[in-house]
Amino acid sequence: MSDTSRPRTVARALAAGLLAAGGGLASGAAAAADAGPGPLTVASQGSFFVGGRNVASETLSTLPAYAPSGTITVDQVYVRYQIPVAPVRAPLVLVHGCCLTGKTWETTPDGRMGWDEFFVRRGFPTYVIDQAGRGRSAVNPSPINAVKLGRAGADTLPPVFSAGQEPAWAIFRFGPEYPKVFPGMQFPLEAQGEFWKQMVADWSATLPTPNPTVPALSELAKRLKGAVLVSHSQSGIYPFQTAALDRSGVRAIVAVEPAACPDPAKDDLAPYKGLPILVLFGDYVDQSPRWAPRLALCRAFVAAANAAGGKAELILLPEIGIHGNSHMLMQDKNSLDIAEWLAGWLDKRVPARS
Template identity: 30%
Template structure:
């Protein structure tokens, strides 16, 4: 078997770098430490880029590598966005990947992400025949499934606090790079809504890939979307006295914001996506359901960002972002 660098592939010239969004300084018996910094890796075309950069926010127990590669070693969506002319900023959410986690500072960890949960989420047996784009091995002990599960770690046990931390760091990232389009996946979905709430003038649009939902859903062992589509509090008008009052109220940060809720044809998330769109539209967003089969792309599950046809699944998203840019005054 050839080494990865010996496998033929498309050459791409890029500019790249990395930096940190620091966390708060916390005094401990051992000295002053930092709480929950966020690692940021960026890439851009060699000569200029589209006006709006993209911020790629991974889901659940994953990390930024969800966007940079696939289980079979192909380039991920991040590379395809750069090839399309966009600058991309890929984050490791607080406590994930290269963003360090210490429970005495960040808070208790949740459970480690098991193989069984990964298979139930990304390649459930009940849609095996429809999920034709999962061409990788499926069995626990297989090399492909090892590649899928290896980067997955625990989430903070307090889902609301985890979302608050991430939204704060993402907001401060936007303070550095300026107005941007957020591209979120799965449990990263709530961070799109919360980051817009934190920096309404710096979020130009949100492409939510298979976002968590529907509103007020509970996820055993993980937490609940207490405030509609988020676990952390989000601002609405008139102000909500209780989390359950958010539904149907205007969320000022989402007013007239372009949002695409993107789903695969073999994903359970497609079933409740219309409810997510309805909730966002009631909040004031210009929300639409971008269902891949409607664009001639079939056979995809929850992992559509790194399934076998990931080079195809990204194309409608690129087209949608370009249309958002063209529609701007």
């Protein structure tokens, strides 16, 4: 379902503000804020994988009907794409965070338009991934089966985890603790049951270093001949690691509520010189013992990166008049207003292709 009922006065005001500030928002965007979304027209859509490696194993199965020996492919990253008609804007690669999948960017829990569709409508080719070991990207069951078959000790079991709904409540900043709610919080709690269904087991701690998602992002960005890497939460550091691995193909970085930014006291800042970078945080961050230190680190990174010739910015949404956003700001009730603002930032910072 598309979002046809959100208040359009806010979208019009944001569009006007971006134009007045030189945000580069195309004139059609202001008109689109007034118009209903209408039919979605795409030139193409589909899916593919990037990365991956073959692993030979003797413990692929404990079931008699399936052979335990064989070769499987692991560490690949699933990519789903939608290409608008006659695209001129830079491709966006949307990367989800901990305990989630690419569903993060799709239809919101209460049935509104997700950022993947929004940006396609704005003319951005949009690529949504499932990180290695998550969603439609494979995991390796061999270490678990080896223990079950008695070929390895229980201490070798991989550290797979899931986030419970009650502790996740505070992590996602719906409130300070379950079931309290921050005043004015924008997440659609009436649809929280649908949100919790998005949560999956997280295998990231079982993966090699760097996380295979990072070289896969590099491969994908180069295949696209330049892309904006948009990360969220646990994946927030991945675009920075991708640029450090290979700057080619990375046109810009948008880190939405990153769990970490590069540490200016330890990390080389040279890969970020001249690279447009946006670090974006929602509301209530200063009230969260988990997120306040992460915001402080990102502020330090942005200052150090700019001192070293960078083009980094940190935006705290309440400071630009957008209030009530949770950690899942791409799913909040004002998510499309934020996406409208972000489209304007991208138009100004990442020139359209000729």
